[in-house]
Amino acid sequence: MSLYTFRHRDHSSDLRKDQTQFCNHPDQMADIKVPAGLEIRESADIELLARLGEVSKEEVMRRLVNDHLAFVAFLNGVPAAFGWMARGKASIGELNHTMILPIGHRYLWNFRTIAEFRGQGIYPALLQYILRYEGTKARQFWIIHAPENQSSLRGIIKAGFHYVGKLYTDHNGEAVLEATDEAHRHRSAIEYMDIRLSDDDAASCWNCTSPYLKKRKAECCCDAKGNECSGTIYLPESMAFPVQAL
Numbered sequence: 001m002s003l004y005t006f007r008h009r010d011h012s013s014d015l016r017k018d019q020t021q022f023c024n025h026p027d028q029m030a031d032i033k034v035p036a037g038l039e040i041r042e043s044a045d046i047e048l049l050a051r052l053g054e055v056s057k058e059e060v061m062r063r064l065v066n067d068h069l070a071f072v073a074f075l076n077g078v079p080a081a082f083g084w085m086a087r088g089k090a091s092i093g094e095l096n097h098t099m100i101l102p103i104g105h106r107y108l109w110n111f112r113t114i115a116e117f118r119g120q121g122i123y124p125a126l127l128q129y130i131l132r133y134e135g136t137k138a139r140q141f142w143i144i145h146a147p148e149n150q151s152s153l154r155g156i157i158k159a160g161f162h163y164v165g166k167l168y169t170d171h172n173g174e175a176v177l178e179a180t181d182e183a184h185r186h187r188s189a190i191e192y193m194d195i196r197l198s199d200d201d202a203a204s205c206w207n208c209t210s211p212y213l214k215k216r217k218a219e220c221c222c223d224a225k226g227n228e229c230s231g232t233i234y235l236p237e238s239m240a241f242p243v244q245a246l
Contacts, residue, residue, distance in 0.1 A: 001094060001168065002153075003177060004161040005186065006131060006141045029128060030160040035120045037076040040129040042069055052082045053110065071133075073113075073126045081122045083111035085130055092144065095167065097175035099193035104139040111152070123155035131159070140189065166202040167195070178202040 006027050043049060049060045049070050063070070067088050073081040090107035091098045101107055108130065113123050131141060143161060145153050165180040177183050177190060179197040187197060 001147065001166065002145045003164040003167050004143050004145060004156050005164050006143075006159070006161045008131070008135055008139055027160050027162060029131065030124075030158055032124050032128065032158055033121055034125045035075060035122060038073060038080075038122065038125060039075075039077075040071060040073045040126055042133070043072040043082075044070070045072075048072065048079065049082065052079055052114070053112070071126060071130055073122050073129075075117055075120070075122065079114065080117035081111070081113040081126050083126055083130070084109050085134065087138075092167070092175065094146075095169055095175040096173070097195070099195070101142075102140075102189050102192045104137070105189060106134055106138045106141045108141055108143040118151065121155075121158075123152070124158035127155065127159035127161075164190075168202055170196075170198065170200075176200075 008027070044064060046057050046060045046064075049055075049072070050057045052072070053060070060070075063084060067086075069085045069087070071083050071085070072079055086101065086107040086109060089098065089100055090109065092109075099107075108127065111123065111126070127143075134141075141161075143156060144167060145156055163180075163182065164186060165178040165183040167175065167177050170176045174196065175194070176196045176198040179199050183190060183197055190197065
């Protein structure tokens with residue numbers, strides 16, 4: 001699992017010069033082709049959001065009450081994609097990590113493009129809509145990418161986000177981020193979100209690393225790349241499981 005970020009140019013004058021406190025390298029909004037007939041808007045339609053997200057109405061209401069905003073993309077009037085934006089507090093379920101966001105920061109999560117609408121560039125357009133929608137209120141946005149979803153990664157990069165580092169759980173089952181140069185530039189915000197930077201080698205396989213995954217695949221995600229899986233060494237003994245037994 002990898003962490004990506006986008007920082008608005010409009011807020012560059014508000015940043016401190018000390019890079020250990022804030023990163024002062026704003027990102028450029030990428031030029032993308034928006035599909036004809038695409039309309040995006042914030043939505044509080046509980047029934048629609050529950051149906052699109054395949055969750056209960058109670059779950060949708062819980063998110064809205066907790067200051068999360070939902071956005072829905074319509075293509076020629078038909079719901080085609082959706083996504084959520086957290087303000088204040090957010091959770092990364094795959095790592096069982098709850099975090100408080102720094103003031104002016106947003107966490108984007110639970111995005112999905114309906115199958116029949118994929119491959120048309122809706123996802124990056126939806127991301128950029130949110131960046132602009134919240135642009136006068138937020139200085140920085142965060143999003144994660146699961147390694148098996150390459151189409152999601154392409155959309156994230158097209159929208160203008162850049163790579164920060166690999167997220168995984170350490171031997172205590174806590175969320176850590178590999179200490180890349182980019183991670184150090186954002187160190188203050190990352191540590192504020194209670195994510196520790198680590199100089200240890202990042203886990204090779206997120207599917208075998210986190211004991212908290214609800215939809216664990218039967219096969220190790222290292223196999224396709226021909227890598228040796230080191231996932232189990234990052235699990236507490238009480239949570240560890242043999243890869244072959246998945």
